[in-house]
Amino acid sequence: MILKRLAFLTILLLTFTIGISHAKPRAFIFGRGGDSVGLDPAHEEDGESFKVCESIYDTLVQYQDDSTEIEPALAESWETSADGLTWTFHLRRDVDFHDGTSFDANAVLFSLNRQHDANHPFHQVGGPCIYWTDTGLAETVDQISRIDDYTIQITLTRPYAPFIYALTIPAFAIVSPTALKKSGEDFTNRPVGTGPFSFVRWDRNEKIVLKANKDYWGGAPGVDLLIFRAIPENSVRLIELQNGSIQAMEFPNPDDLPLIRQDPDLNIIEQAGMNVGYLAMNMDKQPFGNHKVRQAINHAINKNQIVEQLYQGLGIPAKNPIPPNMWSYDQTTEAYTYDPGLAKQLLSQAGYANGFKVTLWALPVPRPYIPNGRMLAEAIQSDLKQVGIQTEVVSPEWGTYLEKTKNGEHDMAMLGWSADFADPDNFLYYLLSKSSAKKPAGNIAFYRSDAMQSILDQARTETDTTIRTQLYRQAQALFQKDVPWVPLAHAKQIVIARKNVRDLTLHPTSFKYLRHVKIKAD
Amino acid sequence: MTAYLIQRLLSMLLSLLGVSILVFWMVHLIPGDPALMILGERANEAALQELRQQMGLDQPKAVQYARFLSDLSRLDLGRSFRTKGLVAEEIGRHFPPTAELTLAAMLFAIVFGILAGVISAINRGGFWDFATMFGALAGVSIPIFWLGLMLILLFAHQLDLFPVSGRLDALLDLEIERRTNFMLLDTLLAGNLAAFADAVWHLILPAVTLGTVPLAIITRMTRSSLLEVLNQQYITTAYAKGLSQWIVVGKHALKNSLIPVITVIGLEFGYLLGGAILTEHIFSWPGIGSWLLKAVEARDIRPIQGGVLFIAALFMSVNLIVDLLYAYIDPRIRIQSAAV
Numbered sequence: 001m002i003l004k005r006l007a008f009l010t011i012l013l014l015t016f017t018i019g020i021s022h023a024k025p026r027a028f029i030f031g032r033g034g035d036s037v038g039l040d041p042a043h044e045e046d047g048e049s050f051k052v053c054e055s056i057y058d059t060l061v062q063y064q065d066d067s068t069e070i071e072p073a074l075a076e077s078w079e080t081s082a083d084g085l086t087w088t089f090h091l092r093r094d095v096d097f098h099d100g101t102s103f104d105a106n107a108v109l110f111s112l113n114r115q116h117d118a119n120h121p122f123h124q125v126g127g128p129c130i131y132w133t134d135t136g137l138a139e140t141v142d143q144i145s146r147i148d149d150y151t152i153q154i155t156l157t158r159p160y161a162p163f164i165y166a167l168t169i170p171a172f173a174i175v176s177p178t179a180l181k182k183s184g185e186d187f188t189n190r191p192v193g194t195g196p197f198s199f200v201r202w203d204r205n206e207k208i209v210l211k212a213n214k215d216y217w218g219g220a221p222g223v224d225l226l227i228f229r230a231i232p233e234n235s236v237r238l239i240e241l242q243n244g245s246i247q248a249m250e251f252p253n254p255d256d257l258p259l260i261r262q263d264p265d266l267n268i269i270e271q272a273g274m275n276v277g278y279l280a281m282n283m284d285k286q287p288f289g290n291h292k293v294r295q296a297i298n299h300a301i302n303k304n305q306i307v308e309q310l311y312q313g314l315g316i317p318a319k320n321p322i323p324p325n326m327w328s329y330d331q332t333t334e335a336y337t338y339d340p341g342l343a344k345q346l347l348s349q350a351g352y353a354n355g356f357k358v359t360l361w362a363l364p365v366p367r368p369y370i371p372n373g374r375m376l377a378e379a380i381q382s383d384l385k386q387v388g389i390q391t392e393v394v395s396p397e398w399g400t401y402l403e404k405t406k407n408g409e410h411d412m413a414m415l416g417w418s419a420d421f422a423d424p425d426n427f428l429y430y431l432l433s434k435s436s437a438k439k440p441a442g443n444i445a446f447y448r449s450d451a452m453q454s455i456l457d458q459a460r461t462e463t464d465t466t467i468r469t470q471l472y473r474q475a476q477a478l479f480q481k482d483v484p485w486v487p488l489a490h491a492k493q494i495v496i497a498r499k500n501v502r503d504l505t506l507h508p509t510s511f512k513y514l515r516h517v518k519i520k521a522d
Numbered sequence: 523m524t525a526y527l528i529q530r531l532l533s534m535l536l537s538l539l540g541v542s543i544l545v546f547w548m549v550h551l552i553p554g555d556p557a558l559m560i561l562g563e564r565a566n567e568a569a570l571q572e573l574r575q576q577m578g579l580d581q582p583k584a585v586q587y588a589r590f591l592s593d594l595s596r597l598d599l600g601r602s603f604r605t606k607g608l609v610a611e612e613i614g615r616h617f618p619p620t621a622e623l624t625l626a627a628m629l630f631a632i633v634f635g636i637l638a639g640v641i642s643a644i645n646r647g648g649f650w651d652f653a654t655m656f657g658a659l660a661g662v663s664i665p666i667f668w669l670g671l672m673l674i675l676l677f678a679h680q681l682d683l684f685p686v687s688g689r690l691d692a693l694l695d696l697e698i699e700r701r702t703n704f705m706l707l708d709t710l711l712a713g714n715l716a717a718f719a720d721a722v723w724h725l726i727l728p729a730v731t732l733g734t735v736p737l738a739i740i741t742r743m744t745r746s747s748l749l750e751v752l753n754q755q756y757i758t759t760a761y762a763k764g765l766s767q768w769i770v771v772g773k774h775a776l777k778n779s780l781i782p783v784i785t786v787i788g789l790e791f792g793y794l795l796g797g798a799i800l801t802e803h804i805f806s807w808p809g810i811g812s813w814l815l816k817a818v819e820a821r822d823i824r825p826i827q828g829g830v831l832f833i834a835a836l837f838m839s840v841n842l843i844v845d846l847l848y849a850y851i852d853p854r855i856r857i858q859s860a861a862v
Binding site: 024025027029037038043126127128130133134185188189200201203204205206207209225227229230231232233235236239240242243245398399440 | 567568569570572573576603604605606607612615616671674675678679682685686687688689691692693695696700803804805806808812813819821
């Protein structure tokens with residue numbers, strides 16, 4: 001009996017080892033903290049979904065690999081009319097979708113009109129088109145029309161300079177009309193695009209498997225399989241990486257970084273993220289209507305120390321509302337120095353020599369721009385106490401947090417923003433314009449400046465980038481004067497990879513970096 | 523017996539109705555706008571309104587509940603607003619991993635728990651008794667999170683004996699079609715023995731982690747119940763008759779001491795089936811616990827309702843089976859209920 005058992009086990013083990021020794025495809029396995037929500041990009045808005053979509057689909061235009069400059073993708077070239085209202089795109093020829101159907105103007109029309117045109121047969125399929133509404137394209141775009149098989153035209157209702165940048169957003173990727181018509185609501189589980197990888201399978205909350213599109217117009221990818229594995233626990237993800245069962249991962253525990261730096265098998269790949277974490281002061285509530293008070297608070301908070309301790313080297317202190325890698329960033333801005341003495345002076349000048357008490361809202365969940373809201377709140381609380389300001393830390397759960405801050409229930413609240421696309425308008429208009437101070441507001445400082453509104457309105461319709469740059473510099477100067485926020489930090493994004501991984505370069509605002517990745521044989 | 527069964531089934535149905543009311547109202551009492559949760563920081567009023575309408579949140583609560591019940595009667599659990607998937611399908615996909623893990627954990631806990639409990643009882647007051655009880659105390663006190671991480675660090679990382687997390691090697695998995703989503707079944711159905719062995723290997727560390735607390739509880743329960751039985755007169759008689767310890771304990775005493783143990787096993791089983799969230803989290807196990815947790819975080823109403831109802835029904839069924847098992851094991855209960 002025992003002998004039989006042993007024999008069985010031996011056979012099992014033998015088959016196991018034999019199974020492993022077969023020639024294996026080059027698979028790049030990326031470990032991430034969560035699964036995608038859906039793979040029809042028009043209906044998604046979370047990074048995990050877009051990460052995978054950027055490997056399956058292409059957009060009309062894309063960022064260059066190492067900058068935020070735009071280069072052709074599915075559109076080879078484009079022109080704008082003199083009034084900035086008509087954009088004509090000449091499409092790339094000889095491109096096929098993964099299902100074999102051809103890419104042409106009809107595909108672009110289908111992909112974009114289903115988002116724009118309420119009468120489109122597929123407008124209701126799959127849920128709301130969050131980014132189309134959200135970036136304002138729903139109002140800004142007038143019509144999308146076909147000129148011929150490889151030319152399309154998009155007319156706008158008003159000139160909108162960020163338009164070409166907006167087109168890089170994965171939500172506006174081109175999908176296969178044939179596949180979508182066939183799958184309907186299920187297209188989100190069976191995506192078909194033109195990208196460097198095609199979809200193989202999705203085991204929900206486990207992994208997504210993509211395989212190389214050898215005929216990709218941009219050149220065949222460097223690996224045969226691209227697998228995204230969901231490994232929720234940060235420390236376990238690191239162990240998988242150390243064991244070699246995955247080739248790269250995101251979001252290590254900041255505390256593990258020293259360990260990772262010492263590991264000869266691992267590389268840390270860093271890149272300044274296009275984001276900002278800030279502390280907004282609700283100007284609709286006293287005493288934040290008082291300019292000197294806001295200035296005082298900016299002097300009272302020790303940003304450098306906070307960023308060093310909380311971000312563990314993965315962030316830089318912020319002085320402007322836009323990050324340094326965003327064009328028009330003003331390097332010359334003078335940051336508010338950490339000066340509790342000056343802060344106290346300003347407070348007493350403002351009539352608050354004895355300080356005051358306010359609520360301080362702390363983020364309950366980690367966000368890319370603020371990894372630990374409660375620890376941040378404690379640091380801010382203690383800094384403010386030094387100058388006589390008492391704070392009560394409030395930390396409702398995430399859904400409530402968003403709702404209530406948008407409705408201005410806070411005195412001070414921390415929040416942040418990650419770029420949708422590389423244009424200052426994407427930050428400044430939503431976060432700091434007067435028009436965005438209407439509840440539910442994006443501008444949770446409720447900063448209502450006509451001067452700022454006018455600068456931002458002008459900058460988004462002006463097509464000359466030099467003039468826009470000047471305008472955004474003015475906006476930053478105005479912000480520095482009015483300080484509705486304490487800008488806190490810009491977080492870096494970081495990926496840990498095994499030493500034999502090549503050509504994995506991060507990008508400030510897109511997830512293209514897996515397209516060219518290769519694994520060098522050890 | 524049949525009358526008893528029907529009676530229990532009816533009361534189960536009533537309980538489930540109660541759960542459905544609770545679950546329905548609870549979701550609406552939790553603060554936080556579901557539409558805002560789904561759309562995130564970028565939501566604007568127009569998009570929010572559209573989504574609320576789609577979710578049916580603008581109807582009066584009574585209407586929503588009526589719709590809810592009528593859908594339930596057709597076993598239609600609705601769609602998740604977050605993933606657009608059918609809730610029934612998602613439960614069907616996420617439950618098998620939890621079930622597989624629970625079965626493995628309970629197998630581990632039952633086999634070793636009863637064994638340890640018996641050894642402990644027989645050697646009462648001796649070294650093995652002390653050692654086993656100490657182990658049981660440790661088992662019940664150790665935080666699952668820590669235990670799981672320690673097991674991974676030692677056995678998967680340092681000793682390289684087991685895989686770190688997940689259900690199957692990523693490349694082997696490509697050859698397996700998930701027909702039932704029970705990995706052990708699917709690998710056998712695919713005729714892939716290497717994958718089957720790999721699946722078993724992946725199951726071991728999480729099963730041990732999850733099974734440690736039930737193991738400790740079963741050990742203690744077996745020990746105390748067996749001790750009680752061993753003190754009975756008929757056991758002394760059996761020894762007097764000259765029967766060996768193995769037969770006395772194994773044949774006579776153990777069966778009679780099993781009732782409290784079965785109670786505990788049933789309870790633990792039901793509890794684990796509810797979704798071992800921590801274990802699932804550590805071992806990247808795509809089970810129903812983490813699925814439900816995500817739904818709660820996102821205020822995704824339909825999955826929350828469907829998930830909680832499903833788990834409640836499951837728990838009640840497990841309890842029903844345990845009660846039926848009593849009747850089978852203990853003839854006295856059978857006779858009693860027949861007399862009624």
